[in-house]
Amino acid sequence: MAETGRLRQAAITSPLLSPVTLVRLAIIAGVLVLWETIAASGWLYRDVVPSLLAIGRAIIALLSSPEYYWHLGVTAGEIGAALTIGGLSGLLVGLVLGGSRFMGKAFEPYLYYLGPTPKIIFFPIMIMWFGVGPASKVALGTMSCFFPIALSVAAGMRQIDPVLIRVGRSFRLKQWQMAWKIYLPAMRHPIINGVRLGLGVALIGTLLAETKLSNRGIGFLIIQAYSLFDMPRMYAMLIVLFILSIGANALIGRLGGLDSIKRL
Amino acid sequence: MNRSALARIPGLPALFGFGCLVVSILAFEILIRAGVINRFIVPMPSQIAASFERVIIEEHLLERFVLTFKECFYAAILITLVGVSLGALLHRVDLLRRATETWVAAAASAPTVLMYPLFLVIFGRSSTTIIMMAFVAGLPPVILKTIEGLSGTRRVLINVGRSFNLTQSQMFWKILFPAAMPTIFVGLKLGLIFTLINVVGVEFLINFGGLGQLINDLAERYDLPGTYAAICFVILVSVVFFVVIERIERWLRPAD
Numbered sequence: 001m002a003e004t005g006r007l008r009q010a011a012i013t014s015p016l017l018s019p020v021t022l023v024r025l026a027i028i029a030g031v032l033v034l035w036e037t038i039a040a041s042g043w044l045y046r047d048v049v050p051s052l053l054a055i056g057r058a059i060i061a062l063l064s065s066p067e068y069y070w071h072l073g074v075t076a077g078e079i080g081a082a083l084t085i086g087g088l089s090g091l092l093v094g095l096v097l098g099g100s101r102f103m104g105k106a107f108e109p110y111l112y113y114l115g116p117t118p119k120i121i122f123f124p125i126m127i128m129w130f131g132v133g134p135a136s137k138v139a140l141g142t143m144s145c146f147f148p149i150a151l152s153v154a155a156g157m158r159q160i161d162p163v164l165i166r167v168g169r170s171f172r173l174k175q176w177q178m179a180w181k182i183y184l185p186a187m188r189h190p191i192i193n194g195v196r197l198g199l200g201v202a203l204i205g206t207l208l209a210e211t212k213l214s215n216r217g218i219g220f221l222i223i224q225a226y227s228l229f230d231m232p233r234m235y236a237m238l239i240v241l242f243i244l245s246i247g248a249n250a251l252i253g254r255l256g257g258l259d260s261i262k263r264l
Numbered sequence: 265m266n267r268s269a270l271a272r273i274p275g276l277p278a279l280f281g282f283g284c285l286v287v288s289i290l291a292f293e294i295l296i297r298a299g300v301i302n303r304f305i306v307p308m309p310s311q312i313a314a315s316f317e318r319v320i321i322e323e324h325l326l327e328r329f330v331l332t333f334k335e336c337f338y339a340a341i342l343i344t345l346v347g348v349s350l351g352a353l354l355h356r357v358d359l360l361r362r363a364t365e366t367w368v369a370a371a372a373s374a375p376t377v378l379m380y381p382l383f384l385v386i387f388g389r390s391s392t393t394i395i396m397m398a399f400v401a402g403l404p405p406v407i408l409k410t411i412e413g414l415s416g417t418r419r420v421l422i423n424v425g426r427s428f429n430l431t432q433s434q435m436f437w438k439i440l441f442p443a444a445m446p447t448i449f450v451g452l453k454l455g456l457i458f459t460l461i462n463v464v465g466v467e468f469l470i471n472f473g474g475l476g477q478l479i480n481d482l483a484e485r486y487d488l489p490g491t492y493a494a495i496c497f498v499i500l501v502s503v504v505f506f507v508v509i510e511r512i513e514r515w516l517r518p519a520d
Binding site: 021023024027044100102104106110113114116117118120122125128129200203204208211212219222223225226229231234242245246 | 270271277278280281284285305306359360362363364370373374375377378379380381382384385386457460461462464465468469476479480482483488491492495498499502503506507
């Protein structure tokens with residue numbers, strides 16, 4: 001017991017002093033000093049690299065304004081809707097494609113090759129179909145996240161241990177029982193991984209659509225800061241957005257029992 | 265199982281998939297002609313096909329394609345040079361790798377493309393913005409996969425190098441780098457895909473440059489068949505691009 005106690009203590013104290021932490025701190029400090037030097041030097045146009053103090057003040061102003069949370073809510077709602085629609089349809093398509101070799105061979109190549117195309121170019125069509133409001137952003141987000149989710153579900157389904165499927169068959173499970181009791185629990189990891197990838201691209205799709213044409217949401221605020229040339233505010237919004245998205249990504253990974261941020 | 269027997273007949277599933285595609289295009293054509301779908305929202309597939317020629321000639325599609333290709337090419341060179349050298353550096357200096365690898369992984373999952381208004385301010389509304397944006401978005405996977413490839417070099421190969429008394433640089437160029445090539449190319453593949461997506465996407469968003477701008481232009485003119493045709497063309501280009509990269513990757517992968 002004493003051994004483990006000592007070990008645990010070592011594990012707690014060592015990261016504070018470890019060389020890795022020191023290097024990290026040195027890099028962060030170096031970047032900050034460099035940033036501040038560039039900001040103070042006047043080499044670049046004024047405000048392109050604003051001082052850290054200005055960015056810090058902008059972050060505080062941003063986080064204490066109720067308006068920001070309203071826009072954040074709008075964007076979160078759009079992303080949530082996109083992830084729900086895209087996720088469920090992706091799951092369904094993935095189950096069909098992964099469950100039948102014939103269907104997989106017939107349709108999966110289309111998904112596979114359409115997956116990495118730039119989705120934002122569909123935005124004009126989405127505006128025609130769903131109007132200029134939030135629906136077109138949801139549509140673009142849905143389109144973005146459908147592909148990775150469908151593909152990882154289909155791939156995950158093929159990797160299920162055949163023993164589990166035989167168990168289900170021997171219990172004479174119906175098709176939906178097979179899906180609910182065998183396939184879905186066995187595919188937890190690929191599904192979570194697909195949702196994680198899907199969240200990333202849905203976020204990008206939705207926010208980019210907002211920067212292109214909208215009057216609400218975080219994307220709108222970013223492009224508004226751009227047109228007002230309010231650089232500290234733009235930096236503040238990008239920093240908060242990056243922290244939120246990396247956090248959400250890590251959270252989904254943690255929930256699914258994956259590494260917090262899995263290597264590509 | 266009847267279906268799995270069908271799946272084994274070569275070419276049949278692909279034919280079925282293609283058949284479904286053709287049938288759905290025909291169904292759209294009929295529904296639009298019958299007025300079930302508004303033709304001012306979804307143009308007829310035949311109209312889209314007919315407008316291809318117009319888009320190619322009048323909108324200088326090929327020149328725009330070359331422009332987009334050039335932007336991708338410059339960004340690709342940048343991600344290769346910077347990504348592989350940074351990856352090699354991080355592999356060499358272990359402390360630096362342990363300190364920054366999670367940061368690079370976080371950057372890979374961050375929505376970097378949303379920084380485009382920032383890049384617009386820094387680099388102006390120019391090709392440089394597009395290239396830099398694509399470079400930043402495509403860089404992390406190249407770094408990560410380079411580190412992975414170099415650290416995954418088989419012990420035997422390194423021992424062979426040692427027994428020949430190779431210098432550090434000989435070791436890198438003759439043993440580590442060639443052994444890591446296939447993994448590095450996986451990273452480059454991901455990086456190049458991000459590059460293409462970002463080049464076209466940013467072109468569309470800032471309304472500047474090649475194929476992305478063409479779509480924006482046509483949509484703003486409310487030239488629906490033209491917009492759809494241009495989108496089809498971009499999809500075609502990215503699919504071809506993707507297939508070519510995949511072929512190269514498969515060719516580089518060692519036969520195990």
